[in-house]
Amino acid sequence: MTRYAARGVERLIRGSLAGIEPYEPIVPLEVLSERCGVPVDKLIKLDGNENPYGCSPRVRRALANYHFYHIYPDPLHREIIGPLEEYAGVSREHIVAGSGSDELIDLVLRLFLEPGDKVINCVPTFGMYPFSTSVCGGRTVTVPRSDTYEVDIKGVKSAIDKRTKVIFIASPNNPSGNATSQSNILKLVETGVVVVVDEAYYEFCGQTVAPLVPKYSNLVVLRSFSKWAGLGGLRAGYGIFSANIAELIRRIKMPYNVNAAAMIAVKESLADEDYLQTKVKAIVAERKRLSDKLKKQGVLSPLPSQANFILFRVVKGNAWKIKQELDSKGIFVRYFATPSLKNMLRISVGKPEHTDALIEALANYKGG
Numbered sequence: 001m002t003r004y005a006a007r008g009v010e011r012l013i014r015g016s017l018a019g020i021e022p023y024e025p026i027v028p029l030e031v032l033s034e035r036c037g038v039p040v041d042k043l044i045k046l047d048g049n050e051n052p053y054g055c056s057p058r059v060r061r062a063l064a065n066y067h068f069y070h071i072y073p074d075p076l077h078r079e080i081i082g083p084l085e086e087y088a089g090v091s092r093e094h095i096v097a098g099s100g101s102d103e104l105i106d107l108v109l110r111l112f113l114e115p116g117d118k119v120i121n122c123v124p125t126f127g128m129y130p131f132s133t134s135v136c137g138g139r140t141v142t143v144p145r146s147d148t149y150e151v152d153i154k155g156v157k158s159a160i161d162k163r164t165k166v167i168f169i170a171s172p173n174n175p176s177g178n179a180t181s182q183s184n185i186l187k188l189v190e191t192g193v194v195v196v197v198d199e200a201y202y203e204f205c206g207q208t209v210a211p212l213v214p215k216y217s218n219l220v221v222l223r224s225f226s227k228w229a230g231l232g233g234l235r236a237g238y239g240i241f242s243a244n245i246a247e248l249i250r251r252i253k254m255p256y257n258v259n260a261a262a263m264i265a266v267k268e269s270l271a272d273e274d275y276l277q278t279k280v281k282a283i284v285a286e287r288k289r290l291s292d293k294l295k296k297q298g299v300l301s302p303l304p305s306q307a308n309f310i311l312f313r314v315v316k317g318n319a320w321k322i323k324q325e326l327d328s329k330g331i332f333v334r335y336f337a338t339p340s341l342k343n344m345l346r347i348s349v350g351k352p353e354h355t356d357a358l359i360e361a362l363a364n365y366k367g368g
């Protein structure tokens with residue numbers, strides 16, 4: 001009887017979702033700790049591009065002292081819109097905040113996709129683009145990046161047809177770490193398709209197309225507080241859109257999409273920008289040190305990066321085995337089972353002592 005019922009209800013599931021692949025999520029600290037037998041506070045987590053310095057101390061203090069958690073948050077997030085427009089350098093009619101930039105990826109696709117519409121994805125890149133495309137009933141069209149992970153502008157243009165609605169460009173790209181030039185982005189904008197430039201790592205790179213958004217109605221820029229401001233656990237991001245698109249995104253979003261804690265955290269982070277920028281600087285300096293030291297060691301060869309992580313090619317041994325070896329020592333790096341990232345590892349930039357621990361762990365690695 002129950003089997004019948006289950007089969008019955010399965011027939012009602014949207015066809016495009018019946019075989020959907022799950023997004024590969026982060027493994028929680030407690031689970032990692034249990035697997036390798038290293039206590040949580042001794043783990044070296046370099047697999048999620050998280051900020052090793054954590055959030056601003058002002059965030060922690062303000063959250064502890066807040067007295068209105070029983071009141072619904074402001075759907076128009078008025079408390080943070082002023083600081084956001086000042087920080088992003090565009091006026092408020094262009095800005096919508098979200099529960100992480102992940103939510104904004106989903107909202108853009110909800111707004112533009114009819115079932116069967118196409119989204120261009122320049123791989124290897126962030127896994128949320130094809131994931132949200134499937135959830136929204138769209139089809140992902142894959143255009144591989146070059147050997148050096150540059151976007152294939154010609155390839156993207158020739159992949160566009162009348163069903164194409166959106167192109168995603170992460171800049172700097174995750175996991176390759178390289179940015180796409182403004183001139184190349186403008187070549188894509190000229191096609192008239194919606195071009196979403198995901199600037200989750202903007203602060204580590206300094207290059208942005210945000211000021212161009214008011215000029216090009218089909219250009220969208222996404223930003224996040226997860227990486228530079230250390231708020232991954234609270235979920236806060238924002239999108240910069242032409243004013244008409246921003247208004248529609250506001251209408252279709254969940255009213256209370258940015259919760260009270262995230263709103264406080266954003267406000268305090270922006271009020272403490274100088275402090276956070278000193279940590280960004282430390283991470284950028286450590287990026288160079290991590291790159292130089294590992295290069296010298298000769299097990300991993302770094303690719304140039306403008307983000308808070310580096311993609312390494314394994315030159316001695318096997319990426320999966322190195323990952324296993326590091327796992328067992330409580331050091332976590334990101335391995336990809338994708339052909340285009342064969343024998344590579346992505347390592348987030350940590351504190352100097354994390355780099356040192358990694359160097360030491362790899363010192364006796366024989367390869368093979």
Ligand SMILES: *Cc1c(COP(=O)(O)O)cnc(C)c1O
Pocket residue numbers: 049099100101102103126170173174198200223224225226232235236237
């Ligand atoms: C980490 C990451 C995000 C996620 O941002 P949230 O604000 O945490 O949702 C978005 N885009 C890229 C490319 C990322 O690597």
